[in-house]
Amino acid sequence: MNKSLLNRRQFTTRCAAFGLAIPALTAMPRVPAGAQLPATGAASPRAARSVKLPDGTSVAALGQGSSHLGRGRHPQSDEEEALRTGIALGMTLIDTSGDYGNGRSEGLIGQAIAAERDRVFLVSKVEASEASADGMERACEASLARLRTDHLDLYLLHWPVPNTQFSAVVAGFEKLRAAGKIRAWGVSNFDTGQMEDLFRVPDGRRCATNQVPYSLNNRHIERDLLPWCKQHNLPVMAYSPLGGDRNLVVGDRTPAQIGAAHGCSAAAVALAWVIRSGNVIAIPESGSPAHVRENAVALSLALTPGDLHTLDAAYPGA
Numbered sequence: 571m572n573k574s575l576l577n578r579r580q581f582t583t584r585c586a587a588f589g590l591a592i593p594a595l596t597a598m599p600r601v602p603a604g605a606q607l608p609a610t611g612a613a614s615p616r617a618a619r620s621v622k623l624p625d626g627t628s629v630a631a632l633g634q635g636s637s638h639l640g641r642g643r644h645p646q647s648d649e650e651e652a653l654r655t656g657i658a659l660g661m662t663l664i665d666t667s668g669d670y671g672n673g674r675s676e677g678l679i680g681q682a683i684a685a686e687r688d689r690v691f692l693v694s695k696v697e698a699s700e701a702s703a704d705g706m707e708r709a710c711e712a713s714l715a716r717l718r719t720d721h722l723d724l725y726l727l728h729w730p731v732p733n734t735q736f737s738a739v740v741a742g743f744e745k746l747r748a749a750g751k752i753r754a755w756g757v758s759n760f761d762t763g764q765m766e767d768l769f770r771v772p773d774g775r776r777c778a779t780n781q782v783p784y785s786l787n788n789r790h791i792e793r794d795l796l797p798w799c800k801q802h803n804l805p806v807m808a809y810s811p812l813g814g815d816r817n818l819v820v821g822d823r824t825p826a827q828i829g830a831a832h833g834c835s836a837a838a839v840a841l842a843w844v845i846r847s848g849n850v851i852a853i854p855e856s857g858s859p860a861h862v863r864e865n866a867v868a869l870s871l872a873l874t875p876g877d878l879h880t881l882d883a884a885y886p887g888a
C-alpha cells in the first residue's frame with residue numbers, strides 16, 4: 571500500500587477501521603486539492619481557522635458542543651473518547667452548561683479532560699433564572715466542581731434576561747472575573763437590539779461573544795446580527811452548526827457532492843462553511859469519535875468560490 575496515494579477520506583476510514591485517532595493534521599499524507607492542509611504564514615488559510623476574541627485570545631474556530639452528552643445516547647466511553655479525539659485534532663474549545671442533563675454533561679467533560687485541562691478552552695453557561703449576584707456565584711462554583719477545574723475560560727448567560735437586568739448581570743460576571751473564576755464572559759441567544767442595550771451598560775463592551783444558532787439551513791443572523799457583531803469586532807459562536815438534531819444537513823445532497831470532490835464528508839463541508847469568515851466559531855456536537863474525525867476536517871478545508879456559490883444556491887438564506 572502506497573500511503574502517499576491515500577486521500578483524506580481513505581486515510582480517515584482506515585484510521586477508524588483500526589481504531590486510531592488521526593494524530594495531528596500535519597501528520598496527514600497527501601490530500602486532494604481544495605482539502606489541502608493549510609500552509610503556514612499570516613495570510614494562510616490556517617489563520618482563518620482560529621478566531622480572536624476581543625481580549626486578544628485566539629481560540630479554535632471549531633469546537634465541540636455537549637448538550638446531549640452524559641445522557642446515555644452513546645456509551646459513556648465513546649463520548650469521552652469523542653471529546654478527546656476532537657481535542658487531539660484541534661477542536662480544543664468545549665461548550666457546555668450546568669443545565670445540560672442537570673450537570674451530567676459537565677461531569678462527563680470534567681472526567682474526559684482531567685489530564686489535559688490546560689489544552690482546552692472551556693465554556694459553560696449560567697441560566698437566566700440564576701442571574702442574581704449570589705446565584706451566578708453559586709452556579710459558577712457548581713460548574714467548576716463538576717468540570718474539576720478552578721476556572722472557566724468563558725462563561726455565558728444562556729438566555730437573555732430583561733434589559734433592565736443587564737447591568738446587574740455584567741457586574742456579576744465582572745465580579746467572577748476579578749475573583750479569577752472566569753477569564754471572560756459573553757451571552758447567548760441575544761438579538762441585535764439586546765446587544766446594543768448590553769453595550770450601553772457599564773463594562774457591557776467586555777462581552778466576548780454571542781452564541782446563537784447558525785448553519786447552512788438557518789442563516790437568520792446574516793440579516794443583521796452577524797454584520798452587527800463584525801462591525802463591533804465581536805465573534806459569533808454558532809450553535810447547531812450542522813442544523814441541530816431535527817434538521818441535520820449531513821444527509822443533504824449538495825454538501826455531500828462538494829464533500830465528495832474534496833474527499834471529505836458533507837458534515838465537514840457544512841462546518842467549513844459556518845467558519846468561513848474567520849469571525850465565527852462553530853461548536854458541533856458528537857458523541858461518536860468517527861463523526862468527530864469527520865468534523866475536524868473542516869479546520870483545514872478550504873471551500874472554493876465555486877463551492878460557496880453552489881451552497882448559496884442550495885441554501886439561499888435571509
Ligand SMILES: NC(=O)c1ccc[n+]([C@@H]2O[C@H](COP(=O)([O-])OP(=O)(O)OC[C@H]3O[C@@H](n4cnc5c(N)ncnc54)[C@H](OP(=O)(O)O)[C@@H]3O)[C@@H](O)[C@H]2O)c1
Pocket residue numbers: 634635636637638665666728758759781782808809810811812813814815818820835837838853854855856857858860861862864865
Ligand atoms: N446556547 C444555546 O441556547 C444552545 C442551544 C443548542 C445547542 N447549543 C450548543 O451547541 C451544540 C451543538 O448544537 P446541536 O447539538 O443542537 O446541533 P449540531 O451540532 O448541529 O448537531 C448535533 C447532531 O449531529 C450529529 N452529528 C455530529 N457530527 C456528525 C457527522 N459527522 N455525521 C453525522 N451526524 C453528525 C450528532 O449525532 P452523533 O452524536 O451521533 O454524532 C447530533 O445528533 C450543543 O451541543 C450545545 O453545546 C447551545
